[in-house]
Amino acid sequence: MLSRIFAIAKKEIKQLRRDTRMLFIIFFFPVVLLIIFGYAINFDVKHIKIAVYDQDKSDYTRNYINGLISSDYFDLVTYVEDSNEIKRLLDEKVVQTVLVFPPDLSKKLMSKQDVKVQYLIDGVDGSTASVIQNYVNAATYTYSIDLTKEYLAVNGKNIYVPIDLQPRFWFNPELQSTKFLIPGLMGMILIVTAVISISLSIVREKERGTIEQINVSPLSSLEFIHGKTVPYIFISLINATIVLAAGYVLFGIVIKGNIFLLLFGTMVFLFAALGLGIFISTVADSQQVAFQAANVTSLLPSFILSGFIFPIETMPQAIQILTNITPAKFYVIILRAILLRGAGVSAFWEQLIYLGIFGTIFITLATIIDKRSRGKN
Amino acid sequence: MKTIYHFIIKELLQVKRDKKMLVIIFMAPILQLIFLGYAANMDVDIVHTTILDQDKTETSRNYITRLLETGYFQIDYYAKDYDEITNLLNDGRTLVSIVIPKDFEKRIKRRETAPVQAIFEGSDASKASIALGYIQGVTTKFSQNLVLETKDKPGMKSPLSGSIIPEPRVWYNPEMKSRIFMVPGILGLVLMISTISLMSMAIVREREIGTMEQLIVTPVKTYQLLLGKLIPFTLIGFVILVIVMIIMTQWFGIIVRGNKLFLVFAAFLFVLSNLGIGLFISTVSKTQQQAMMASVFAVMMPMIYLSGFAFPIENMPQFFQYITYAIPLRYFITILRGVVLKGIGISSLWVETLILFGMGVSLLIISSMRFSKKIE
Numbered sequence: 058m059l060s061r062i063f064a065i066a067k068k069e070i071k072q073l074r075r076d077t078r079m080l081f082i083i084f085f086f087p088v089v090l091l092i093i094f095g096y097a098i099n100f101d102v103k104h105i106k107i108a109v110y111d112q113d114k115s116d117y118t119r120n121y122i123n124g125l126i127s128s129d130y131f132d133l134v135t136y137v138e139d140s141n142e143i144k145r146l147l148d149e150k151v152v153q154t155v156l157v158f159p160p161d162l163s164k165k166l167m168s169k170q171d172v173k174v175q176y177l178i179d180g181v182d183g184s185t186a187s188v189i190q191n192y193v194n195a196a197t198y199t200y201s202i203d204l205t206k207e208y209l210a211v212n213g214k215n216i217y218v219p220i221d222l223q224p225r226f227w228f229n230p231e232l233q234s235t236k237f238l239i240p241g242l243m244g245m246i247l248i249v250t251a252v253i254s255i256s257l258s259i260v261r262e263k264e265r266g267t268i269e270q271i272n273v274s275p276l277s278s279l280e281f282i283h284g285k286t287v288p289y290i291f292i293s294l295i296n297a298t299i300v301l302a303a304g305y306v307l308f309g310i311v312i313k314g315n316i317f318l319l320l321f322g323t324m325v326f327l328f329a330a331l332g333l334g335i336f337i338s339t340v341a342d343s344q345q346v347a348f349q350a351a352n353v354t355s356l357l358p359s360f361i362l363s364g365f366i367f368p369i370e371t372m373p374q375a376i377q378i379l380t381n382i383t384p385a386k387f388y389v390i391i392l393r394a395i396l397l398r399g400a401g402v403s404a405f406w407e408q409l410i411y412l413g414i415f416g417t418i419f420i421t422l423a424t425i426i427d428k429r430s431r432g433k434n
Numbered sequence: 435m436k437t438i439y440h441f442i443i444k445e446l447l448q449v450k451r452d453k454k455m456l457v458i459i460f461m462a463p464i465l466q467l468i469f470l471g472y473a474a475n476m477d478v479d480i481v482h483t484t485i486l487d488q489d490k491t492e493t494s495r496n497y498i499t500r501l502l503e504t505g506y507f508q509i510d511y512y513a514k515d516y517d518e519i520t521n522l523l524n525d526g527r528t529l530v531s532i533v534i535p536k537d538f539e540k541r542i543k544r545r546e547t548a549p550v551q552a553i554f555e556g557s558d559a560s561k562a563s564i565a566l567g568y569i570q571g572v573t574t575k576f577s578q579n580l581v582l583e584t585k586d587k588p589g590m591k592s593p594l595s596g597s598i599i600p601e602p603r604v605w606y607n608p609e610m611k612s613r614i615f616m617v618p619g620i621l622g623l624v625l626m627i628s629t630i631s632l633m634s635m636a637i638v639r640e641r642e643i644g645t646m647e648q649l650i651v652t653p654v655k656t657y658q659l660l661l662g663k664l665i666p667f668t669l670i671g672f673v674i675l676v677i678v679m680i681i682m683t684q685w686f687g688i689i690v691r692g693n694k695l696f697l698v699f700a701a702f703l704f705v706l707s708n709l710g711i712g713l714f715i716s717t718v719s720k721t722q723q724q725a726m727m728a729s730v731f732a733v734m735m736p737m738i739y740l741s742g743f744a745f746p747i748e749n750m751p752q753f754f755q756y757i758t759y760a761i762p763l764r765y766f767i768t769i770l771r772g773v774v775l776k777g778i779g780i781s782s783l784w785v786e787t788l789i790l791f792g793m794g795v796s797l798l799i800i801s802s803m804r805f806s807k808k809i810e
Contacts, residue, residue, distance in 0.1 A: 079724045086731035093736055097754035098745045106748070147605055148778045150768075153748070176602040181775050183610035184476045184564065185746055190602045190610075191567030197600035198574040205581060223549050224566050226556030227523055237557050249730055257723045264643060341454065344642075344722040345635050349458045352631055353466065356730065357623070361470045366744060368561065371479060376472045397557050398524070 061276055065284025069258065073288060083254070087246045087296055088303045094242050095235045095308050102188040103129050108152040110137040115163035121174075121200050125156075130192050147179050154178045154189055166204070235308050240392030241365025243300050244385040247293050247323070251330035252337065252355040253348065255289050259338035260347040278427040282420070286331050293327050294320075313399030322391040322409065329384040329412040330355075332419035339423045339430070359385035387412050437654055441662025442669075449670070459632070463624045463674050467617070467681050470624075474616040474744070478564045484511040484522050484531040489538035497534065497550075500576050506568045523555045530554050530565055542580060606775045617686050618770040619743040621678050622704070626763055627734060629671045629705050633712025634729040636663050637805065638719045660802050664709055671705040682774075691777030697770070700783075703790040704766040710797025711762075717804045737763050765790045 073080065107125070111118050125131045134152050137143055146152045157175040159165075165172045176193045180186040259282075262268040271281060304310040312319060333354060341347035361367060362376075363385040369377055380386050387408040394400040402409075449455055483501075487494050501507045510528055513519045519531040533551040535541075541548040552569050554562040607614055640646040649659060675698070682688050690697065711733060719725035739745060740754065741763035747755060758764050765786040772778045780787060 076721070076724065078720065079727060082724070082727045082731055086735075090731070090735055090739070093739050093754070097740060097750045097757075102746075102749065104748070145782075148772070148776055149782050173601045176600060178602055178604045180604035180607035180610050181771050182615050182746060183607055183612045184478075184560075186604050186607070186610045188564060188567055190604070191571050193602055194571050194600050195567075195574050198578050202578060202581065224552045224554065224569075226554045226559075226562055237559055245735075246731075249735075250727075253726055253730065254723065257726060261642075261721075261723065343452065343455070343639075344726075345632075345639065346452070346454045346458060348631055348635060348722070348726050349455070349462060349628075351726075352627060352730075353458065353462045356627065356734070357466055357470055360738070361473050361620075367474050367476060368558070371475050371477060372473050376469060379469060380473070393557065 058280060061280045062284045062287070065276070065281060066287040069285060069288045073292070083250060083292060083296065084299060087300050090246065091239070091242060091300055091303050092307065094238055095304075098235075098238065102185055102192075104132045105130055105154060105189055105192070106134045106152040107131045108135045108137050108143075108146050108155045109133065110140065110143060110155060110157045112160040113158045113162040117163050117166055117204075118158045121158075122156075124200055124203075125196055128196075130196075143177060147177065150179070152179075153185070154193070156193075236310060236397060237393075238365070239300075239304050239308075239310060240396055241363060241385075241389050243297060243392060244326070244363060244365065244388040245359045246300060247297060247327065247388075248330045248355045248359045248383075248385050249351075250296055251289060251293050251327055252334040253351045254292070255286060255331050255334035256338040256341065256347045256351050257344050258289075259285055259335065260341050260344050264343055278424055282335055282423070282427075286335070289331060290324070290327055293330075294323065297323055310396070312396055314395035314401070318402065319392075319395050322388070322395065322405070325409050325412045325416075326384055326388040326391070329387075329416035329419075332416035332423070333384065336419040336423045336426075339426045354382070355385075358383040362386065363389050365389055381411075384412055384415055437658045438661050438665070441654075441658065442666050445662065445666040446669075449666075459628065459670065460674065460677065463628050463678050464681060466624050467620055467678050468685060470620050471613065471617045471682075471686055474612070474620060476560070476612050476616075476744070477610075478561055478568075479506070481507050481565045481568060482527070482529045483507045483509050484513050484519060484528040485509055486513040486516070486519055486531060486533045488536040489534050491539035493539040493542055494534045497538075497573075497576055500572050501532070501569070504568060504572060506565075519553065523553065526555055526557075528555065529561065530569070532569070613686070614688055614775060615771070616744070617682055617688055618774045619741075619767055621682055622741070622763055622767045622770055623738060623743060624678055625671070625675060625701065625705065626708055626737065628674055629667065629708040630712045630715075630729055630734060631726070632670065633663075633667050633709045634715040634719070634725045635722050636667065637713070637716040638722055638725045641720070642722055656805065657802070660713075660805060664713070664798070667709055667712075668702075668705060671709070672702065675701050675705065688774060690774050692773035693779050694773075696779055697773045700766065700769045700773075700787055700790060703787065703794050704762060706794030707762040707790060707797050710794060710801055714797065714801035714804065717801055737761050740764070741767055743767055762790060762793050765793075 109122055111122070122133065126133045135146075137146065137155065143155050143157075146155060155177040157177065159172060159174070162172050162174070174197065176190075178186050178189050178193075262271065276284075301310075301312070334351065337347055337350045337354065341350055359365070362369075362380040362383050364380070365385070369380055369386070372380070387405075390408050391405045394404045398404075449459065485498060487498065498509075502509070511518070511522060513522070513531065516533075519533070522528045523531060531551075531553045533553065535549060535551075538548045538550075550573065552566065554566065556562045604610055637646075640649065654662075679694075679698070679701075683690060712729070715725050715729050715733065719728060740747075740750075740758045741761055742758065743763070747758050747764070750758070769783050769786050769790070772783050
């Protein structure tokens with residue numbers, strides 16, 4: 058039995074080795090994706106483009122504006138002279154927020170009244186908008202306190218800041234998104250490679266008709282599937298190593314936990330992912346169908362449902378249940394625990410068991426369907 | 435003309451006969467849009483908070499009440515000491531622990547500065563920084579009130595100076611919900627994925643199965659063959675577009691504020707450029723497996739990340755911002771969000787529309803030139 062599995066695996070590896078283009082894509086592009094992820098993807102909202110409609114033009118407003126733009130957070134793009142222009146600026150995304158000073162600002166301040174300054178914020182991206190809102194609130198209160206301070210100083214009194222907020226970020230002191238995202242990216246790359254490549258490589262035999270030669274040979278379905286799977290496990294493991302190595306070289310991400318545990322977790326995950334791929338390949342008759350099915354089950358779900366970027370606990374209940382269809386969700390938890398926190402098996406044994414069951418179910422289903430379809434022929 | 439027509443019929447018949455294909459082509463976009471539309475949500479509505487109040491005075495309680503009044507904070511634990519906080523953070527059971535020091539009230543009364551610590555489980559950087567924003571907001575406001583209060587105390591008699599109150603107004607999406615931002619984006623993604631993956635396999639498939647050779651010996655001209663592939667896929671892309679638009683407006687109840695016809699037109703241009711990309715992949719690949727891997731890793735994944743769908747382009751370094759100019763999805767998403775959320779039309783979006791048109795046409799021309807009716 059082993060020798061037959063080995064024979065199939067050898068054939069598959071030979072085929073793969075001849076296909077250098079394919080190998081290039083599989084091994085090179087994950088690194089490109091990692092670079093995009095590490096450098097381009099950033100949730101820190103800085104350099105907010107701001108326009109000012111200053112109807113007061115006093116020392117107060119000038120100081121206020123200087124305070125804003127001396128920080129990293131705001132970049133002054135333009136002054137608005139006419140309220141009609143505001144809509145155009147926001148509509149065309151020239152600026153993200155427009156600051157409006159009322160005409161009587163300095164008059165009111167001098168007569169010790171409160172003044173409102175308006176911020177018109179582009180809310181299309183809700184989460185950026187809420188960050189901007191926080192910034193402008195904080196900036197304005199700070200300026201207000203400064204004003205009071207100055208005022209009291211003139212009257213021979215001084216003021217103090219009652220509370221000093223000291224934020225500390227554990228596990229990720231520089232608040233890098235990369236560290237958090239790399240496990241997700243790894244999961245995504247591995248599942249796409251595993252599901253797509255295994256399902257296509259089996260369906261290809263069907264499409265070209267070579268499956269019939271295999272059917273008449275003494276190979277059993279299980280041997281055939283195993284032989285097909287082994288090479289892809291290696292490819293996926295090499296892929297995982299490349300991504301981790303690139304993460305270390307480019308972004309200094311070290312594996313905090315046990316490396317063998319990581320290997321074990323990855324194997325279990327691959328078992329589940331390949332199970333899904335094998336299942337798709339027994340159902341699909343053409344590579345086109347297999348590709349679409351693999352896309353639906355792996356590409357977007359591993360991106361959106363895995364908790365990789367969008368937190369699962371904010372999803373509606375029904376969708377939270379649905380997230381269990383993607384093995385990537387569980388792998389992301391395992392990876393984050395090992396890579397970021399250096400946690401041991403106790404932190405993720407449930408995920409390991411789930412992945413094991415997931416893979417077994419799909420492989421069993423696939424074997425049953427495969428046997429039936431062979432019986433038909 | 436007649437030859438092209440026959441080709442279109444053949445292509446559509448093939449899709450129609452392949453029941454599995456038919457189901458997956460049309461069901462996949464629907465299911466993806468619905469499920470992912472609900473799932474893609476970056477709002478931080480609830481901040482799981484632990485409080486370590488070492489002071490337990492009126493002032494510290496007031497501060498906690500101010501936090502709770504915002505509605506963002508859910509206090510899961512009141513910790514007794516630092517060890518408890520450490521455990522909660524290590525296990526990821528709380529996002530932030532706020533530590534109020536022992537002499538909090540005393541210091542404030544003495545007009546000294548009291549430090550308040552906010553310790554975050556920082557692995558999710560974006561969540562942590564949004565939560566920090568909430569805490570900062572509350573704290574600055576609380577601080578300012580304290581200053582004003584002490585000034586009011588009898589004996590001090592210093593009159594209130596005026597202060598400036600910020601009044602943020604959020605346009606287009608006043609509740610700052612991410613769904614109305616995300617669903618149009620996902621619509622773009624789904625449309626891109628289904629059209630690119632269909633087209634990228636179209637020609638390489640005929641090659642792999644061997645039917646290409648039959649086509650080569652027939653008198654069919656190259657352009658007829660290409661149009662015979664492109665037209666049916668454009669039609670399919672159009673049907674998918676109509677379906678996903680209906681789902682966006684009817685299922686999610688997202689109102690298109692601008693001109694729907696313009697949106698459909700822009701989507702059509704977008705489909706053209708996707709087909710151009712797909713055709714290109716199909717002509718450079720030797721096997722369907724190659725075509726798939728190339729379209730997923732080299733085209734779709736980078737485009738998803740760099741399109742501004744979830745990660746704001748403004749936050750990227752300059753170099754990557756330049757790359758995004760080469761991505762059709764970027765322009766389509768800008769148009770989608772502009773029309774759907776802002777209600778703007780071609781007068782503000784003509785640049786994006788023109789670029790999309792140019793990309794579609796040039797991509798199709800380049801890939802058609804690469805395509806040759808030859809045996810390799």
